[in-house]
Amino acid sequence: MQHFTQAEIGYIEDRYQDFLKVLKGKFDEGRLARIEKAFRFSNAAHDGIKRKSGEPFIIHPIAVAKIVAVDLGLGATSIVAALLHDVVEDTEYRLSDIENMFGERVARIVDGLTKLSGDFDARHALTLKKMLMTLSDDVRVILIKIADRLHNMRTLDSMLPHKKIKIAAETLFLYVPLAHRLGLYAIKNELEDLSFKHKHPDEYNQILLMLHNQEEKRNYLVNEFIRPIVEKLKNEGFDCAVTHRLKTCYSIWRKMQKKSVTFNEIYDILAIRIVVRSVPEISEKRQCFDVLSIVTDIYKPKPDRIRDWITTPKANGYESLHVTVMGPQGNWVEVQIRTDRMDDIAEHGFAAHYRYKDIRTFENELDPWIEQIRELLQSNDSDAFEFLDDFKLNLYSSEINVFTPKGDMISLPQGSTVIDLAYEIHTDLGNKCIGAKINLKLVPLSHVLQNGDQVEILTSENQVPKLDWLKFSNTAKARGKIKDAFKIEKAKHTEKGKQLIEEAFNHIKEPASANNIKKLVAHHNLNNRDQLYSEVGMGFIDLKDIKEIIGKKSENKLVKYWNITFWGGNKNTPEIAPTKKIDQKKPFLLKETQDDTSFSLAKCCNPIPGEPVVGYLSNEEHVIIHKVDCPEVAKLLTNQGENIIRAEWTKFKRQSYLTRLNLEGFDRLGIVHEVTTVISKGLNINMRSVKFDTHDGIFKGDLFLYIHNAEDLKSLISRLKNIKGIENVSRVENLNE
Incomplete structure (x- = not known):
């Protein structure tokens, strides 16, 4: 050694x-x-x-x-x-x-x-x-x-x-x-x-450069904004540290993607943080609200942007007051107000509780969550990644607080429905739930709860859990309980799904081979064939496009059959080139005429030539191409990372790919003509369909276009944005919405 x-x-x-x-x-x-x-x-x-x-x-x-x-x-x-x-x-x-x-x-x-x-x-x-x-x-x-x-x-x-x-x-x-x-x-x-x-190294470096270029201007605005606050706090006898923090590059990029806006259109790139050195004789909550009062005396607050995480802390222990105010130059600025203890917990999380509480007597905010984990772990599901999907629902979503008829508060992930609340309270309540009353109004099981709702769960002794509930349940606990109710049925669903798949293959005269099953599993972004059988058996997956999914094998077999049968296998007849196994060590090159290996474009993100992509090996001979930032790729990288390969586009000039754009703006005479002219003449792009709706002077357009590559798309979006009256142009990855 x-x-x-x-x-x-x-x-x-x-x-x-x-x-x-x-x-x-x-x-x-x-x-x-x-x-x-x-x-x-x-x-x-x-x-x-x-x-x-x-x-x-x-x-x-x-x-x-x-x-x-x-x-x-x-x-x-x-x-x-x-x-x-x-x-x-x-x-x-x-x-x-x-x-x-x-x-x-x-x-x-x-x-x-x-x-x-x-x-x-x-x-x-x-x-x-x-x-x-x-x-x-x-x-x-x-x-x-x-x-x-x-x-x-x-x-x-x-x-x-x-x-x-x-x-x-x-x-x-x-x-x-x-x-x-x-x-x-x-x-x-x-x-x-x-x-x-x-x-995304290119996008990361681009945002980093833009932040650097605006640093001097940003510092001037920060100093101008905080000066009157610091003076007033000092005069009122508060011992505070006033600082600012920048939004992270990732957060900026996510917002740009989600809102389809440019870097310059993001107003909350920075936030002001006021940390109060707390005085033991006065409650921390009162000190923070006193500071809030001073801030809103100086700058007018945005009414719908005041968040009180002190009265009701987040489940991970986070405490702070957030208010968005109108700054001196017409910019909205978020101000966070907290004590030094709260700031320590915000930075160090769970561990900081040890420094401020007697951990033996402190009922930690994480205890209920850890108890939920224990409950979930009692489930004997063999598929750890199905479990992961459910568990993640409770990890990252924002929280809402709802109230029972007696006024008890219950915290749930944002997007939770009536059925999630019912199971959160008690399993039997969930199993028997038929709906709820909110503000004396009847709502169904699928109704999405809003922050502050007071909810009365309605039950019936005749009610039993239904698999359809999984479509609108959004907490791991509810999904786990619903699945538990159907564990006995799981084998039946799997057997039924297997039978339906075999019938579907017989119908299109294709074998239910391991490779063909793999293609179905990959297409629906599942983890294994058992999950495929189960989802088909429960009716969650439709097999109507099975022929399209398994691909182009039929044509080759027909050609081979024609050669052998009618040409007698003549030696001069050109043979079908055997497919090559894909070398995972090299980038998979995407060519317009792919001879040796085949690929298909994922329907979940619909990539076009030139966009950063990765490949997923559905089998040794076929690659499914996803955009790098496709949510499905994150899942595949986590549970089937060995099947993810690098992929690179070559020049695509002849083929074109269906792409969807949404337009928003102010209606005026001739604007539709200008849009269609830019599309058809400017870049010689073909249109499949164009739909415009106008209401009260505002128009919305939905365009389905055939684009050659990402460069053409970028150029088109830029030209459309330059048309007078158009406020926003965004790409929609889902072509079926």
């Missing part, structure tokens, strides 16, 4: 000493001795082992331990576990060695972290459940795992391009929502930006 050089040993020691400096004054000698012992043990165990970047591996555990100590504010036990977290997985030492040297608590955390090693893909189908089991036992395991992922994301540059995309997508898909749910906003923001940087 190769050992480190003296230079490498010195480098490791320097990094460790830098780490020790951040611990000064935090721990007593006994705890520092435990940390020292853990480092020396881990360093010896990893002697000679290097990361892909060529750096000694021990630098990674040191960096993770630093994040655990500084960013998460955890104690010595967590720091020791962070230093040891890769020892059992990467070296010859066993868990029993860790327990003998560092005790049962550290060993239990290291065991949890070892079980979570590897990627969240099909080869580790139960990783998620293991993680959540550990979370419900000791949340420190997940906190250290998030710190581990953060350092991996910071050092992602040494990885291969396709690995970068996979790890970045996995981070956005699971770790960002977890960090959000645990209240780790600073870490969540950094993980988002790092993922964005590696998934």
Whole structure:
């Protein structure tokens, strides 16, 4: 075994000493001795082992331990576990060695972290459940795992391009929502930006440049805005720190995509934060509202943009007052008001509670959530990724508060329906629910609840759960309970689905082969054939387009049959070239005339030539092309990452692809003619259909066009935006809405 050089040993020691400096004054000698012992043990165990970047591996555990100590504010036990977290997985030492040297608590955390090693893909189908089991036992395991992922994301540059995309997508898909749910906003923001940087490097650098170019102007506006606030607060005797924070690059990009706006059209790029150094004699809530009063005396508030997260904190413990006010130059500015304690919790999340509450008597905000996880884990579903889809519903959505007839408040994810609330209160209430009354008005099970609704659940003894409920249930608990009610029926649905699929294949005279089944699974973005059978059996999937999905094999077979039967297999007859297996190590080139291998464009995002894309191997010979930022890609990268390959367009000039655009603006005489002229003459683009609706002087247009490539689309959108009266032009990925 190769050992480190003296230079490498010195480098490791320097990094460790830098780490020790951040611990000064935090721990007593006994705890520092435990940390020292853990480092020396881990360093010896990893002697000679290097990361892909060529750096000694021990630098990674040191960096993770630093994040655990500084960013998460955890104690010595967590720091020791962070230093040891890769020892059992990467070296010859066993868990029993860790327990003998560092005790049962550290060993239990290291065991949890070892079980979570590897990627969240099909080869580790139960990783998620293991993680959540550990979370419900000791949340420190997940906190250290998030710190581990953060350092991996910071050092992602040494990885291969396709690995970068996979790890970045996995981070956005699971770790960002977890960090959000645990209240780790600073870490969540950094993980988002790092993922964005590696998934969309061009867009990331473009936004970074625009932020840099506007820095001087922004600083002037900030100073002009906060000056009267600082003066008034000082005069009133408040001890406050007034700062500003920028929206992250990822948040800006997401808003640009979602709202179809440019960088310059986003008004809330920065927010002002006022942190009050709280006075023990006065309640924190009162101090924050006093500051709010001062701010709104100076600047007029936007009535629908006042958020009180102090009276009703978010489920992850976040407390703050948010108000959007009209600034001095006609710009809306968000102001966040909180005490120093609230600010600490907003930055460090769950861990900060330890510093402000007696954890033995404090009923933590996360307890109800962790209890929900325990309930969900009792489900014996074999498909971990179906479980993940349901679980994620409760991770990342904004929350609403609704009230029972007696006035009890219940928090639910935004978008929750009557059936979600019924199951949240009690399983029997959900099973028997037939609807609800809101403000004396009858509403159905599928009715989406609004913040502040007072809801009376209505039941009937004759009611039984129905599979259709899954279409409008939006919480993991409700979906789990509905599925539980149908577990007995699952085998019947699977058998029925299998039979329906076989009949569909017989109808189009194609075999129900493994490859053809794989194409169906991939087309519907499912995980395996059992899930396909089950979804078909329950009626969630229609098989009417099965012939189109399984592709172009029939034509080849007919040609082959014609050659053999009528030409007698003559040697001069050109043979059908055998399909080549796709080389996953090279980028898959998308050509206008694809001879050796076939590809299809995903219907969920409808990519066009020139857009950043990735390929999904539905089998060894066929690739489904998705846009890089397609939500389905995040799911596929997480559970079938080994089937995702890089894909690159070649020049596409002859073929054109159906694309949908939405237009909005002010109606005037001749505007429709101008739009159609730009489309047909300017870029020689063909139209399939054009629909315009006008109401009270406002028009909306829905255009279906045949576009050659992304460059033509960008040019067309730019020209359409220049037409007088058009306010917004946006692309709609879903062609069927």
